[in-house]
Amino acid sequence: MSHATLIRRRPPEPSRAVVRTQSTEEREYQRRLRQIAALERRFSELDAEVVVLRGALGQFASICDARVGDLLSELRRVSRLAADYEQRVQRLRFGYPPDRLGRPLDEADDDPFSVPGDDATAEPPADQGEARHAIPRDRTRDADIKRVYRDLAKRCHPDYAKTDAERRQREAVMQRINEAFRDRDLETLQSLARQTEASDPTFADRPLHERLAWAEAEVARWDRLLADLKAEYLLLRRGEVHRLWRRHESGEPVLEQLEDDLEARLVAAGRRLDRLVTSYRRALDERQRLSPGLFPTF
Structure with missing residues (x-):
């Protein structure tokens, strides 16, 4: 037997490459990122359904308004008048004094069917935007608004975009940022800062615990957005307009039935008003007979 045969071959040495094991925080961060991506997909899919449904219901509502809108407005007007007269009758019967009864309505009125509260001379409410800007400024809040706005502008400015699609996205975000800055809306600016934090070029270099905190906040934010969108979707589907729209889509004469129903209700409401x-008028005459001179004559 040759010497070479007697020499045992050494087994190959195992690879000395070091396989890095992810820490618990790193695994949790990656899990959160996958969760965020899944929530974004679900939100996008449901949002598309809501947009389509909202558009269909809005179009159907416009058709209904063109067909029966005048009837519905008249029914509401007559119903409000009936409620007003009912209150006046009750006040007369319970002996309310004249100053708590309201102005009596009779044939001499220029508009005997005017609705209480519909005062054409009433001053319009102050503009909400002007009222908001009239609030004394808080120097600390203003400083926070400017700081958050500058950070967002540096992070989201369209000039930093690398593609046309990214530029359009940045322009939309900057529009929201500018609107919030104009309205001195610190809360919205802070919310936008959290949403766009991951687009910061230095985000990947931040400590892991900071990125994990951001990911957890993003999951919570997407959960809230998705819950709100689901609530809106269910509200649309459970509404009366959706029920009528489904019947209309199936070929039922919904508009004709609505028109007939409103006409019948308007006739009944008119009789009740009469x-x-x-x-x-009977109660008013009785009060004037029992207490002559108590009520002014119009």
Whole structure:
């Protein structure tokens, strides 16, 4: 036997390459990133459904308004008048003094069917934007607004975009940022800062615990957005307009039925109003007979 045969071959040495094991925080961070991506996909899919459904219901509502809108407005007007007369009759019967009864309505009125509260001479409410800007400024809050705005502008400015699609996205974000800055809306600016934090070029170099905190906040934010969107979707589907729209889409004569129903309700409401007007005038005459001179004559 040769010497070479007697020499045992050494087994190959195992690779000395070091395989780095992820820490618990790193695994949790990666899990959160996958969770964020899944939530974004679910939100995008549901949002597309909501947009389509909202558009269909809005179009159907416009058709209904063109067909029965005038009838519905008249029914509401007559119903409000009936409620007003009913209150006046009750006040008369319970002996309310004249200053708590309201102005009596009779044939001499220029508009005997005017709705209480519809005062054409009333001053319009102050503009909400002007009222908001009239609030005394808080120097600390203003400083925070400017600081957050500058950080967002540096991070999200469209000039930093690398593609046309990214530029359009940045322009949309900057529009929201500018609107929030104009309105001195610190909360919205801070929310936008959290949403766009990952687009900061230095984000990847931040400590892991900071990135994990951001990811957890993003998961919570997407959970809230998705819950709100689901609530809106369910509200649209459970509404009366959706029920009528489904029937209309299936070929039922929904608009004709609506028109007939409103006409019948308007006739009934008109009869009720006539009865209440008669009751009011009788009660008013009785009070004037029992207490002459108590009520002014119009």
